[in-house]
Each structure stands twice: as structure tokens, then as C-alpha cells.
Amino acid sequence: xxxxxxxxxxxxxxxxxxxxxxxxxxxxxxxxxxxxxxxxxxxxxxxxxxxxxxxxxxxxxxxxxxxxxxxxxxxxxxxxxxxxxxxxxxxxxxxxxxxxxxxxxxxx
Numbered sequence: 001x002x003x004x005x006x007x008x009x010x011x012x013x014x015x016x017x018x019x020x021x022x023x024x025x026x027x028x029x030x031x032x033x034x035x036x037x038x039x040x041x042x043x044x045x046x047x048x049x050x051x052x053x054x055x056x057x058x059x060x061x062x063x064x065x066x067x068x069x070x071x072x073x074x075x076x077x078x079x080x081x082x083x084x085x086x087x088x089x090x091x092x093x094x095x096x097x098x099x100x101x102x103x104x105x106x107x108x
Contacts, residue, residue, distance in 0.1 A: 041086060056090040 008030065016026035040050055041060060050058040066080040090098070 054091055054093060056088055056094060059087045059089065061085055061087060 012023060012026045012030050015021070015030055016023050019026065019029075021029075037050065037058075040048060041058075047062070048060040062084050063082055065082045067077070069078045069080050070076065071078050
């Protein structure tokens, strides 16, 4: 079964419906929120954290250089440079909702 992909347009329509606003107003709200997230993510701090109570936490980690990676096609060793990565940890409430659903409901 293919996953459902929600795009920016879908989020704008959802915000528009929930807030009873027109599409363009909702687009401004979403663009502002996403722009703020982006600004916070690209700060120079290597260990930033964005916490939204009831939703989850975004942690920004700096990974170390890896020399033990291997290209599966050529079997050659590849060096992966240090980088930053974003990890999302959902809130306890969202985790409970996700994990308490019946697997039968998800398969239909």
C-alpha cells in the first residue's frame, strides 16, 4: 500500500477550513510558520531545540564524520562528512494516539 503524501497545498486547505479563512490568508500563516521554523533550524547553534507542547520536539544534532560507510553498489568505502540533522520526537499524547489505533483500522 502506497503512503499518503500531504503537500503544502493540502496543509493550506486544511488551515483554511479549520480557521474559516480564504486560501491566501491561510497560505500567509503557513508560510510564516514554516519560515520561522527554517530560521530557527539554520541558526549557528549545533544543538538547537524547538519544543511545541502537545505536539512534539524538533532536535537539531550535529553528526560526526563517518569513515565506515560503504557504497552498496561498488563496495567502496565512502567518507560521510559531518552534518546537521533534524530529529522529530512526537509528544506523549500523539504517541498514545498513534500506538492505540487498531492495526485493522490502518489496513483498510
